[in-house]
Amino acid sequence: MKKQDIIFGIHAVEALLRNAPERIIELWALQGREDERVLPLINSATQFGVSVQRSSRKVLDDKSASSQHQGIVARVKPAKILTENDLDVLLEKTDQAFLLILDGVTDPHNLGACLRNADAAGVQGIIVPKDNSVGLTATVSKVACGAAETIPLFQVTNLARTMRHIQQKGVWIIGAAGEADCELYQADLKGSLAIAMGAEDKGLRRLTRESCDSIVSIPMAGSVSSLNVSVATGICLFEAVRQRKA
Numbered sequence: 001m002k003k004q005d006i007i008f009g010i011h012a013v014e015a016l017l018r019n020a021p022e023r024i025i026e027l028w029a030l031q032g033r034e035d036e037r038v039l040p041l042i043n044s045a046t047q048f049g050v051s052v053q054r055s056s057r058k059v060l061d062d063k064s065a066s067s068q069h070q071g072i073v074a075r076v077k078p079a080k081i082l083t084e085n086d087l088d089v090l091l092e093k094t095d096q097a098f099l100l101i102l103d104g105v106t107d108p109h110n111l112g113a114c115l116r117n118a119d120a121a122g123v124q125g126i127i128v129p130k131d132n133s134v135g136l137t138a139t140v141s142k143v144a145c146g147a148a149e150t151i152p153l154f155q156v157t158n159l160a161r162t163m164r165h166i167q168q169k170g171v172w173i174i175g176a177a178g179e180a181d182c183e184l185y186q187a188d189l190k191g192s193l194a195i196a197m198g199a200e201d202k203g204l205r206r207l208t209r210e211s212c213d214s215i216v217s218i219p220m221a222g223s224v225s226s227l228n229v230s231v232a233t234g235i236c237l238f239e240a241v242r243q244r245k246a
């Protein structure tokens with residue numbers, strides 16, 4: 001069974017039942033413990049005609065390849081892969097884009113945390129390059145706490161080309177890099193916007209950086225040279241939220 005065919009954890013399965021119950025093929029719930037958070041999920045799945053099996057902890061650990069399943073594991077049909085064309089549809093529907101670009105994030109915990117931040121900030125979609133990025137794995141869904149089932153993730157073949165394309169549609173792209181002279185808090189983050197974050201090891205690739213309209217840094221007071229990408233993403237997104245509400 002491929003890892004991405006499994007979704008586990010209470011928030012992730014709950015979001016799946018709310019947003020795409022048709023994707024669930026079967027569900028395993030921990031036997032012998034009537035967890036009040038798991039029971040509504042079992043009831044809801046049963047209403048959708050999903051087969052629910054009561055299983056031992058060992059079975060759930062094996063199915064999810066994790067011990068973090070919180071007593072609930074689902075086998076699912078893969079999510080529809082969204083591409084450049086789907087991004088166009090999104091842009092046509094909004095007069096003020098708010099997007100996140102992740103240039104090659106490879107750690108599932110980081111992508112999960114970025115999805116969670118993006119959902120909380122009201123981001124409409126996340127753009128990632130198809131290659132050299134982690135996809136929507138079971139761990140990503142678990143860490144994202146339901147956001148992997150709500151935020152559209154656009155996987156594009158050529159990130160720089162997609163960036164040019166969305167710029168032509170009026171989206172201003174701000175990249176985040178620790179060494180930039182302009183501070184995040186000086187940048188104008190209102191209007192149609194995409195914020196681009198770099199990968200864990202190499203940061204923004206040269207072409208991605210050159211495709212940004214401007215580059216900003218989050219001021220650092222201590223001795224470390226950079227923040228974790230999901231932390232930096234949260235800071236940038238919520239500064240944008242603050243400005244857009246003002």
Ligand SMILES: C[S@@+](CC[C@H](N)C(=O)[O-])C[C@H]1O[C@@H](n2cnc3c(N)ncnc32)[C@H](O)[C@@H]1O
Nearest residue numbers: 176177178197198203204217218226227229232
């Ligand atoms: C772990 S950092 C990458 C560090 C990498 N060694 C580099 O040279 O960029 C991952 C991403 O988080 C964002 N980031 C981390 N710290 C930042 C800061 N102080 N200012 C702006 N962005 C930051 C950037 O987008 C960066 O590419």
